[in-house]
Amino acid sequence: MTLRPDLNLIAHLVPGSSRVLDLGCGDGSLLHHLISDHDCTGTGVEIDPDLVLTAIMAGIPVMELDLDADLGLFATGSFDTVVLSRTIQTIRQPELVLREMARIGSRLIVSAPNFGLLQHRLMLLRGHMPISRELPYSWYDTPNLRFTTLVDLEDLFAKLGLVIDQRVNLSLTGEPLGKGFRAANLRAGAAVYVLSQQ
Amino acid sequence: MTDSGSLGLVQIQTAQLFTADEPLRLVGGATLGPVEVAYETYGTLSAAKDNAVFICHALTGDAHAAGFHEGAKRPGWWDNLIGPGKPLDTDRFFVISANLLGGCQGTTGPASINEATGRAHGLDFPLLDMADFVTVHRALLAHLGIERLLAALGGSLGGMQVLQWALSHPEQVSNAAIVAASSRLTAQNIAFSAVARRAIMDDPDFNDGRYAELGVVPRLGLRTARMMAHITYLSEGAFSEKFGRNPHPERDKPGFGIDFAVESYLDYQGRVFLERFDALSYLYLSRVMDYFDPFSRPGATERIARQPVNFLVMSFDTDWRFSTDHSRRIVKHLANAAQPVTFRDIPSSWGHDSFLLAGQRYHDTLRAWFDRALRDGLR
Numbered sequence: 218m219t220l221r222p223d224l225n226l227i228a229h230l231v232p233g234s235s236r237v238l239d240l241g242c243g244d245g246s247l248l249h250h251l252i253s254d255h256d257c258t259g260t261g262v263e264i265d266p267d268l269v270l271t272a273i274m275a276g277i278p279v280m281e282l283d284l285d286a287d288l289g290l291f292a293t294g295s296f297d298t299v300v301l302s303r304t305i306q307t308i309r310q311p312e313l314v315l316r317e318m319a320r321i322g323s324r325l326i327v328s329a330p331n332f333g334l335l336q337h338r339l340m341l342l343r344g345h346m347p348i349s350r351e352l353p354y355s356w357y358d359t360p361n362l363r364f365t366t367l368v369d370l371e372d373l374f375a376k377l378g379l380v381i382d383q384r385v386n387l388s389l390t391g392e393p394l395g396k397g398f399r400a401a402n403l404r405a406g407a408a409v410y411v412l413s414q415q
Numbered sequence: 416m417t418d419s420g421s422l423g424l425v426q427i428q429t430a431q432l433f434t435a436d437e438p439l440r441l442v443g444g445a446t447l448g449p450v451e452v453a454y455e456t457y458g459t460l461s462a463a464k465d466n467a468v469f470i471c472h473a474l475t476g477d478a479h480a481a482g483f484h485e486g487a488k489r490p491g492w493w494d495n496l497i498g499p500g501k502p503l504d505t506d507r508f509f510v511i512s513a514n515l516l517g518g519c520q521g522t523t524g525p526a527s528i529n530e531a532t533g534r535a536h537g538l539d540f541p542l543l544d545m546a547d548f549v550t551v552h553r554a555l556l557a558h559l560g561i562e563r564l565l566a567a568l569g570g571s572l573g574g575m576q577v578l579q580w581a582l583s584h585p586e587q588v589s590n591a592a593i594v595a596a597s598s599r600l601t602a603q604n605i606a607f608s609a610v611a612r613r614a615i616m617d618d619p620d621f622n623d624g625r626y627a628e629l630g631v632v633p634r635l636g637l638r639t640a641r642m643m644a645h646i647t648y649l650s651e652g653a654f655s656e657k658f659g660r661n662p663h664p665e666r667d668k669p670g671f672g673i674d675f676a677v678e679s680y681l682d683y684q685g686r687v688f689l690e691r692f693d694a695l696s697y698l699y700l701s702r703v704m705d706y707f708d709p710f711s712r713p714g715a716t717e718r719i720a721r722q723p724v725n726f727l728v729m730s731f732d733t734d735w736r737f738s739t740d741h742s743r744r745i746v747k748h749l750a751n752a753a754q755p756v757t758f759r760d761i762p763s764s765w766g767h768d769s770f771l772l773a774g775q776r777y778h779d780t781l782r783a784w785f786d787r788a789l790r791d792g793l794r
Contacts, residue, residue: 236753258753258755260750260755260756266776269759270776270779270780270783273757273780273783273784273787274783274786274787275787276787276790276791278725278755278756278757279757279758280746280750280756280757280758280759281758281759281760282758287743290743290746290747290750291747291750291751292747292750292751295750295751295753
């Protein structure tokens with residue numbers, strides 16, 4: 218199984234042999250990779266019934282739960298790494314979910330599409346809701362509920378006492394942009410954050 | 416997907432386990448021996464003995480889970496799940512199904528004859544514990560020459576046995592599927608059982624449990640117990656869909672007889688139950704469920720922490736006998752013990768009984784999970 222580039226990037230941010238909780242795990246491909254190639258253990262959480270079944274077929278422990286309501290099921294400090302990959306924009310209570318993630322694990326990996334991308338801003342200026350590779354939906358059929366720029370997202374991290382240990386900016390095609398990359402809030406399609414509690 | 420077929424004719428077998436000299440030692444301290452166990456097997460045990468799946472049945476189940484007995488019109492109680500090409504595919508898995516200790520369908524229970532006295536044990540039969548069921552299941556496995564299970568699967572009380580088994584002997588159970596079960600009955604659950612037991616014990620024919628010697632059966636009590644239990648096995652929606660307020664076809668004028676279709680259904684369920692179930696078994700087995708609370712014991716998850724088990728926990732969203740909260744509680748304890756746990760709450764309109772039905776999402780999940788178990792093999 219070849220891993221999607223953004224998941225491949227996340228896989229490299231997860232320490233080997235660690236215990237991973239993947240929130241919004243989809244078909245479980247990240248966990249599958251981490252379990253078979255990085256000696257990790259872990260569990261996925263997914264709400265889409267078809268994806269849950271696909272993950273079970275792939276042999277991934279997966280729980281069919283609602284992130285907005287059910288994270289209380291996981292004990293404090295019960296995981297090393299908690300991943301929220303391209304999911305934060307689909308949940309009703311991102312603040313609560315981030316708080317819960319910080320309670321459950323010590324290392325948080327969060328990726329999010331950047332609504333503040335220049336291309337998105339230009340579309341808004343022309344009077345249209347942004348549609349791009351990162352935000353491929355029309356306003357009426359999008360699963361996304363929460364739209365944030367990277368700057369606003371980082372404000373929320375700060376408010377919750379989450380420290381950014383690492384940030385990888387991604388291009389619209391999901392390629393990591395170099396360390397010298399500037400003005401990410403204007404130019405990055407998405408970003409992956411590694412966070413820890415203050 | 417392969418065609419689903421029937422196992423055809425199957426036969427019940429009996430194993431003699433334990434002896435008077437080396438008896439079964441129960442959790443409560445009492446001993447029993449010998450112990451007879453009725454069981455059936457389906458499929459073929461692989462040469463490596465790595466495809467065995469043990470089925471644990473619910474409160475009133477029996478060893479006859481699949482296929483047909485000679486002359487029978489109806490197959491075993493889990494025939495929609497077990498057979499060639501079915502989710503528990505007997506072309507690939509070796510399935511063992513046994514009547515549990517304290518039961519009344521061929522395994523030693525309170526209605527069995529106590530060899531020391533020559534009469535039925537009655538209420539002298541010792542109280543049982545979930546772990547005692549597992550001890551006897553394990554003895555049956557040893558009798559069959561099987562050391563380890565690829566999986567154990569059970570619904571309701573069956574799921575509780577699977578949980579107990581995995582917690583106490585994780586080295587023997589690579590995969591544990593726990594469906595519509597509970598790790599701790601609520602006061603409401605116990606209340607329903609209390610009324611059922613009271614109905615049985617207050618029946619004038621109960622005679623302190625000595626009814627068999629007197630040639631009678633506490634029919635009224637056992638029937639009432641079953642009628643009430645059946646109400647808890649279905650959701651309100653299921654009752655509405657099945658019966659609504661439909662009148663019983665033979666009703667002529669309103670009275671205190673069987674006026675509504677639902678009354679006829681409960682009456683029928685109560686009557687057929689009398690032909691196959693024993694009142695004392697109902698008392699003993701339901702009591703085991705009341706006391707089951709494995710996670711309250713100190714060190715409850717120590718063994719699985721050392722030797723993890725792949726768990727599958729499933730509930731049904733309309734089940735109000737063991738609601739989804741019961742399953743979530745199990746999941747919570749297992750996840751806290753760092754077990755690989757898969758959990759699904761399956762939408763179904765039928766309530767607790769859904770675990771016996773062939774819902775698509777339910778069976779797809781079991782099929783995927785068992786296929787994966789077989790692929791991974793014994794640990």
